[in-house]
Amino acid sequence: MTDPGRHGSILGVGERRAIVVGLGVLAWLVALLWIFPVAWTVFTSFKTEQDASAQTLHQGLSFGRYRDVANSTAGTLSLQAAFTNSFVVVVVSTLIVLLLAIPAAYALAIHPIVKWRDVLFFFISTKFLPIVASIFPIYVYAEKWNLIGTRQVLIILYIAINLPLAIWMIRSFFREVPRELIEAAEIDGTSLVNQLRQVILPLTAPGIAATALLCLIFAWNEYFYALQLNFANASTMPQWVVSNVSTRGNFLAKLSAASIIACLPVVIAGWAAQKRMIRGLSMGALK
Amino acid sequence: MSASAVDVAPTRGKTGDPYSSAWRRRLPLLPALVFVIVITQLPFIVSIYYSFTNLKDKTQSLIPEPTRFVGIDNYRQIFSDPFFRQAMWTSVKMTVLAVGLSLLFGTVFALLLDRKFVGRGLVRTLLITPFLLMPVVAALIWKQQMFSSLFGILNKGLNFLGFNSIAFISDHPLASIVTVLVWQWTPFMMLIVLAGLQSQPTDILEAANVDGATSFGVFRQLTFPHLRPYLELGALLGSIYIVQAFDAIDVMTGGGPGSTNVPYYVYQESIGGGFRYGAASAYAIVVVVFSIIIATLALRLLSSLFKDEDRA
Numbered sequence: 001m002t003d004p005g006r007h008g009s010i011l012g013v014g015e016r017r018a019i020v021v022g023l024g025v026l027a028w029l030v031a032l033l034w035i036f037p038v039a040w041t042v043f044t045s046f047k048t049e050q051d052a053s054a055q056t057l058h059q060g061l062s063f064g065r066y067r068d069v070a071n072s073t074a075g076t077l078s079l080q081a082a083f084t085n086s087f088v089v090v091v092v093s094t095l096i097v098l099l100l101a102i103p104a105a106y107a108l109a110i111h112p113i114v115k116w117r118d119v120l121f122f123f124i125s126t127k128f129l130p131i132v133a134s135i136f137p138i139y140v141y142a143e144k145w146n147l148i149g150t151r152q153v154l155i156i157l158y159i160a161i162n163l164p165l166a167i168w169m170i171r172s173f174f175r176e177v178p179r180e181l182i183e184a185a186e187i188d189g190t191s192l193v194n195q196l197r198q199v200i201l202p203l204t205a206p207g208i209a210a211t212a213l214l215c216l217i218f219a220w221n222e223y224f225y226a227l228q229l230n231f232a233n234a235s236t237m238p239q240w241v242v243s244n245v246s247t248r249g250n251f252l253a254k255l256s257a258a259s260i261i262a263c264l265p266v267v268i269a270g271w272a273a274q275k276r277m278i279r280g281l282s283m284g285a286l287k
Numbered sequence: 288m289s290a291s292a293v294d295v296a297p298t299r300g301k302t303g304d305p306y307s308s309a310w311r312r313r314l315p316l317l318p319a320l321v322f323v324i325v326i327t328q329l330p331f332i333v334s335i336y337y338s339f340t341n342l343k344d345k346t347q348s349l350i351p352e353p354t355r356f357v358g359i360d361n362y363r364q365i366f367s368d369p370f371f372r373q374a375m376w377t378s379v380k381m382t383v384l385a386v387g388l389s390l391l392f393g394t395v396f397a398l399l400l401d402r403k404f405v406g407r408g409l410v411r412t413l414l415i416t417p418f419l420l421m422p423v424v425a426a427l428i429w430k431q432q433m434f435s436s437l438f439g440i441l442n443k444g445l446n447f448l449g450f451n452s453i454a455f456i457s458d459h460p461l462a463s464i465v466t467v468l469v470w471q472w473t474p475f476m477m478l479i480v481l482a483g484l485q486s487q488p489t490d491i492l493e494a495a496n497v498d499g500a501t502s503f504g505v506f507r508q509l510t511f512p513h514l515r516p517y518l519e520l521g522a523l524l525g526s527i528y529i530v531q532a533f534d535a536i537d538v539m540t541g542g543g544p545g546s547t548n549v550p551y552y553v554y555q556e557s558i559g560g561g562f563r564y565g566a567a568s569a570y571a572i573v574v575v576v577f578s579i580i581i582a583t584l585a586l587r588l589l590s591s592l593f594k595d596e597d598r599a
Contacts, residue, residue, distance in 0.1 A: 252431055
């Protein structure tokens with residue numbers, strides 16, 4: 001789809017060099033404006049609490065607040081516990097999403113069932129259901145089956161959140177696989193699993209990685225279900241961040257440090273995979 | 288669950304075309320389909336049942352009422368509830384503003400990024416960062432660092448320039464929340480539009496340039512029509528997530544007047560403090576019906592996304 005070697009549009013006729021430079025400068029200004037709140041939070045996270053609240057810088061910068069929030073046992077939720085919970089929930093749910101979405105995408109793209117269009121619409125339409133419309137029954141049954149405050153309930157719900165998007169994207173990647181390769185594999189009598197493993201998955205790996213990344217981002221950042229169903233031992237990182245908002249005493253620097261810690265894994269993953277995400281969105285979206 | 292389904296498919300019926308049977312085609316789809324139906328549709332059906340009862344949390348009321356059927360009372364009540372109407376209106380404003388503005392900014396940013404300049408990769412990296420943040424963190428950053436009248440940098444800046452402080456969140460709750468949503472979703476729209484721009488065949492653009500077309504002419508006649516499905520896709524995906532906005536509202540205003548959207552209102556009426564589960568379920572059902580109507584219209588509008596040929 002996208003050629004990584006391609007560099008922007010060609011200089012249009014009548015475009016002068018000044019305009020080109022000006023647009024480059026504008027892009028930089030826009031980027032600095034957009035990153036400013038994040039940059040300011042990073043800056044605040046290295047300050048002392050007094051400096052942070054006053055938005056001054058008298059006492060220098062240090063990693064002190066990071067140490068504070070990492071070791072704090074204020075409340076019941078430690079960084080270590082929240083991180084472990086998030087990590088397990090996010091990784092397990094994303095793996096299961098892929099495990100369910102890949103065969104489903106196969107049935108919608110390679111050898112499509114008759115009503116593949118309707119099924120695809122159905123999957124997407126579930127994303128339109130307001131979460132609040134189903135949270136109460138889920139709460140009642142989770143309580144009945146002793147799932148409140150467990151990782152399992154979040155894993156199940158995060159699979160449901162991400163599965164429609166994953167099926168939609170992976171299906172479109174599968175459609176890109178040349179027909180002849182699949183037919184050749186079929187003539188050889190290759191089983192479905194081997195077809196996937198030997199032909200389809202190697203060709204669509206970048207797209208599947210982009211899909212997995214989006215699932216990871218949405219699951220890692222999810223707050224509503226985690227807040228409603230998981231307030232006790234299985235709290236995740238978003239709740240840990242919020243637990244650093246204090247009603248007494250200054251908390252701005254500590255909150256900033258906690259925010260940076262909580263967001264860093266996903267931000268780094270997103271930075272590393274940005275080109276792949278653009279590719280994934282273009283193919284995943286429209287083919 | 289899924290592994291077994293995958294294994295079963297090819298082993299049956301070694302003779303003839305192994306994909307002739309409709310069920311063999313359906314089998315790999317079933318685990319995902321069953322999962323989604325069980326997790327998303329069954330609770331919804333239970334909600335429908337609750338919506339015809341006066342179910343309340345027993346521990347929350349002084350005189351517990353026995354749960355009984357109330358017919359369509361809950362539904363009748365909805366249309367006389369001014370707060371619900373207000374929440375609907377807030378939802379519409381919030382979604383349209385946030386999706387529209389982030390699409391606009393996202394397109395402009397993508398056009399800026401689709402040309403050569405020093406540090407292009409770094410600019411793109413900086414711009415996508417807000418989308419990767421937790422919505423809770425994004426809301427906290429804006430609330431505490433930017434908008435706050437106590438520590439907020441915006442008011443410090445206003446004061447420095449000689450202006451009075453503005454109580455951003457309490458005086459302009461909707462605008463504050465939309466700001467955060469636009470800040471987070473613009474990068475997402477930018478990525479989608481950028482994907483569209485980069486999939487544009489270069490030879491046509493070159494030909495247009497050789498023919499002496501102006502940049503604006505090229506954009507209007509070639510680029511924009513090519514981008515259209517990408518813009519529609521961005522609008523669709525953006526609306527799906529933004530119409531459900533919860534985190535930003537919870538963190539920034541806790542649902543004050545003017546910032547309570549429908550999901551937050553239903554939340555407040557049920558597990559968020561109202562504990563009127565029967566009534567709240569009725570609200571939720573009405574919301575779902577509206578969502579389905581809007582989604583159907585949206586999907587029909589966007590059917591260009593699916594006009595690709597059937598592969599048999």
